[in-house]
Amino acid sequence: CGSTLRAPHGCHAQYMANMGSIASLVMAVVVNEKELDGDSEGQMQQKGRRLWGLVVCHHTSPRYVPFPLRYACEFLMQVFGIQLNKEVELAAQMREKKILRTQTLLCDMLLRDAPLGIVTQKPNIMDLVSCDGAALYYGENFWLLGVTPTEVQIQDIVAWLSEHHMDSTGLSTDSLVYAGYPGAGALGDAVCGIAAVRINSKDFLFWFRSHTAKEIKWGGAKHDLEDRDDGRKMHPRSSFNAFLEVVKMRSLP
Template sequence: VRMICDCFAPPVKVIQDKKLAQPLSLCGSALRSPHGCHAQYMANMGSIASLVMSVTVNEDDEEMDSDQQKGRKLWGLVVCHHTSPRFVPFPLRYACEFLIQVFGVQINKEVELAAQGREKHILRIQTVLCDMLLRDAPVGIITQSPNVMDLVKCDGAALYYRKKIWLLGVTPTEAQIKDIAEW
């Protein structure tokens, strides 16, 4: 949760103890002032105060290696603006953060459910197409519904079977397909 109480408030300089080896990082601090261009952007919108909350979801499994731990990625933002300076007390910010986390979990469940639905749909299509092939009716995977293009994302498909060619969608020419098959 990132809060800007007043984009016109002058920034206060932080003086670091000279004994610290590394520069002080305020990246997770609520005390950080907004960058000058962001404060100007808010002022141009007529907004003086804001509260921003990140909605995060789990990383996609395909993007992760098997030995990597599942991470989080930004799914969206909830941004609240106010036209006058406004301080949101910590208990309210904490409650907002909790609600956003619950919302992120719900979004994650919806995304997973949709992925499972797509997977089931693909498995059904795959079963129908395999049945066509097993019944010695391979032309059906091109000429009937569902067809091979329903199984994978593509612009076209071709079947070269018993020296005949069936085309579906955007494909190379028949001569090019014969060359590919004979290669």
């Protein structure tokens, strides 16, 4: 629908009433998606669009926004979206170049028959992935960097991976607890997420991430049973008091 004026959804209207707001103006900030691969017949690549955010304006009294001003606001959001998209793409390119440089250096170390260089020299495997610690288990020997489990615990993780993930090339999870590792509780708060890459049937590379206690503030209790009326229709929480939810036993994804 190309209309710039629409009636608010009933849920949004109730939110406005709860805030004491009478008028509302909402503008979308849209950026480009990543390029989508074409099909087997050589179809041209297409770029999708995705909603990045919203600019929402409220007023406590009725306000009429004339079309020229609405059009100017829409144009401003388009310009902002274009500039934002450039910044996002530039940041992604810089991250990709840094990773590629690190990959090249690490591969050179491996090609020179110096596999231990990826943990003993700079850059090392911790520079390849954002993590709190890393480890190389190679030839039944251990090389540990940063925050890691003990050698005995890593050996136990290797045994668990060999038993339960023997058909895969590795494992990536933000929670060893939810991944089913029985020894996750013994790791404490230091290690929660893991990325493991199998070098061969016995040797592994590991990256570890610590717990992150996510504190999420909701406008009203997220799990309040009163969030739905008797007709099971969604309606907003009547209170805008912050409700704090703490998510534990997970690392950053």
